[in-house]
Amino acid sequence: MTTQPKERIDLAAAYRLIAHYQMDDSIFTHISAKAPDDEGENTFLINPYGLRFDEVSASSLATVDIDGNILRDTYGAGINKAGFTIHSAVHAARPEIHCVLHTHTVAGVAISSMEEGILPLNQWALQFHNRCAFHDYEGIALDLGERERLVSDLGEHKVMILRNHGLLTCGRTVGEAFGLMFNMERACRAQLAIMSSGGALRKIDPALAEKTAQQYENWDKQHSGNKPDPQWDAFLRLATKNYPDLAN
Numbered sequence: 005m006t007t008q009p010k011e012r013i014d015l016a017a018a019y020r021l022i023a024h025y026q027m028d029d030s031i032f033t034h035i036s037a038k039a040p041d042d043e044g045e046n047t048f049l050i051n052p053y054g055l056r057f058d059e060v061s062a063s064s065l066a067t068v069d070i071d072g073n074i075l076r077d078t079y080g081a082g083i084n085k086a087g088f089t090i091h092s093a094v095h096a097a098r099p100e101i102h103c104v105l106h107t108h109t110v111a112g113v114a115i116s117s118m119e120e121g122i123l124p125l126n127q128w129a130l131q132f133h134n135r136c137a138f139h140d141y142e143g144i145a146l147d148l149g150e151r152e153r154l155v156s157d158l159g160e161h162k163v164m165i166l167r168n169h170g171l172l173t174c175g176r177t178v179g180e181a182f183g184l185m186f187n188m189e190r191a192c193r194a195q196l197a198i199m200s201s202g203g204a205l206r207k208i209d210p211a212l213a214e215k216t217a218q219q220y221e222n223w224d225k226q227h228s229g230n231k232p233d234p235q236w237d238a239f240l241r242l243a244t245k246n247y248p249d250l251a252n
């Protein structure tokens with residue numbers, strides 16, 4: 005029986021699920037989430053430096069402030085402070101966002117390297133129709149100036165393609181950020197499969213694409229905030245069944 009707070013369980017589960025679905029990249033990229041209230045105001049949880057995603061557990065998540073200063077680190081290896089830069093920029097600019105998820109998958113990086121990004125070719129992709137931001141690549145180092153441009157490019161969106169780099173999703177909950185990434189990754193994999201087949205592309209009509217995107221948003225409204233999220237509950241069951249040590 006775990007005594008870890010839900011915020012830590014949810015985030016540890018997200019790390020395990022990203023590994024489970026092969027969306028991780030060694031010890032790099034991060035998922036960050038708001039820490040429980042009793043860990044301090046404006047504090048965040050993030051993976052300790054050096055752990056693979058499949059090794060992250062609820063208690064090993066480090067607690068940091070908005071500048072990446074470590075407040076709690078039971079694992080003892082610190083954090084990748086540069087990696088937190090993207091996350092802290094989004095958390096500072098969008099207080100309603102509780103979780104930021106970033107990946108470097110082969111499919112995500114491939115689509116991020118294509119001029120048009122995700123095309124309206126299938127139902128997964130339509131969730132992001134006219135709802136995906138883009139941020140141009142500026143190299144690995146994230147200076148203060150890039151943080152401002154990144155947040156400006158993100159605007160009010162919840163998903164962003166980091167050009168030539170990878171994917172980013174944001175959610176009011178860990179479940180929302182994970183659900184968006186799950187579909188975004190599938191849209192990228194499907195697009196690559198379609199293009200690799202050499203068959204002619206059949207794009208969905210813009211009006212129908214918009215209608216479908218709004219249908220996704222309506223579902224989202226029904227499960228936002230503290231309302232039940234059956235998709236995340238289902239993912240959580242998979243994670244806790246396969247990786248019970250995530251709750252440690």
Ligand SMILES: [Zn+2]
Nearest residue numbers: 033106108170
């Ligand atoms: Zn990255």
